[in-house]
Amino acid sequence: MGCVTGRGATTATAAATVRTVVRRVLDIDLYDPDRYGVTPGRIAVTRYDQEAGNSACEVHDGFLHPQFASAAPTGAPPTGPATDPYDRSKELDPDRSGGCGTVSRI
Numbered sequence: 001m002g003c004v005t006g007r008g009a010t011t012a013t014a015a016a017t018v019r020t021v022v023r024r025v026l027d028i029d030l031y032d033p034d035r036y037g038v039t040p041g042r043i044a045v046t047r048y049d050q051e052a053g054n055s056a057c058e059v060h061d062g063f064l065h066p067q068f069a070s071a072a073p074t075g076a077p078p079t080g081p082a083t084d085p086y087d088r089s090k091e092l093d094p095d096r097s098g099g100c101g102t103v104s105r106i
């Protein structure tokens with residue numbers, strides 16, 4: 001989770017601070033080189049997934065785009081369900097076709 005400030009933002013948001021919550025899952029395997037044709041000591045990434053709360057919808061440029069309460073939202077409007085970004089009891093959904101929702105808390 002990162003605290004994102006309004007650096008480079010408009011005057012109305014210059015002093016504002018918001019939080020963008022990022023949850024990442026990284027699954028790795030370490031294969032036996034005697035059984036598989038792999039380089040000894042190298043890991044294999046088998047899954048990488050992430051979910052970000054309070055970032056603009058449908059903007060996929062490698063950067064987070066936090067939503068400031070004092071600024072107009074950017075990107076597509078939320079269409080999916082509200083979710084709790086701190087709830088780790090559920091797996092991350094690799095199928096993002098459900099739309100871009102809102103966060104229930106930050």
